[in-house]
Amino acid sequence: xxxxLVHGDNHYIVRGPLPDQSSALALVRHWSLIEIGAKTPPCxxxxxxxxxxxxxxxxxxxVIPGDAEISxxxxxxxxxxxxxxxxxxxxxxx
Numbered sequence: 001x002x003x004x005l006v007h008g009d010n011h012y013i014v015r016g017p018l019p020d021q022s023s024a025l026a027l028v029r030h031w032s033l034i035e036i037g038a039k040t041p042p043c044x045x046x047x048x049x050x051x052x053x054x055x056x057x058x059x060x061x062x063v064i065p066g067d068a069e070i071s072x073x074x075x076x077x078x079x080x081x082x083x084x085x086x087x088x089x090x091x092x093x094x
Contacts, residue, residue, distance in 0.1 A: 001059045002050065004077065007032070008066015011074050016047035018060040021091040023047075028064055055080065061088040 005012045005019070007028045019027060027047055030040065061081050063070070070078075078088055 002053050002057050003060035003062065004058055004074075004081070006061070006063045006070055006074055006078070008064075009068035009071055010066065011071075012049050013051075013053050013058075014047050015050050015053075018089070019047065019062060024062045024064060024091055059086065061086060063088060063090050065092070 001017055002013065002015050003018060005014050005024060005027060010032070012027075012031060014027070023044070026041070026044060030044055031049065055077060058077075058081055061078055063078070082088055
């Protein structure tokens with residue numbers, strides 16, 4: 001499965017199952033801070049950022065509020081997913 005994880009004005013295209021709220025928050029924390037040589041915690045091994053994916057392949061969406069607004073392009077993508085019948089999950093922020 002592939003989906004989009006949105007945190008404020010940042011977003012990640014992610015391969016893996018739909019994360020629950022605690023997993024989504026952990027992913028955002030982990031991916032928001034780049035640490036050279038850091039290992040992914042075992043509890044997050046099911047998810048990986050992908051750099052290329054067709055929007056038609058996205059199967060889930062998660063939004064976590066951040067300090068900045070969601071970009072217009074990401075809003076449009078979330079609207080497209082919604083129009084395809086995909087539920088966008090809104091979780092509480094960090």
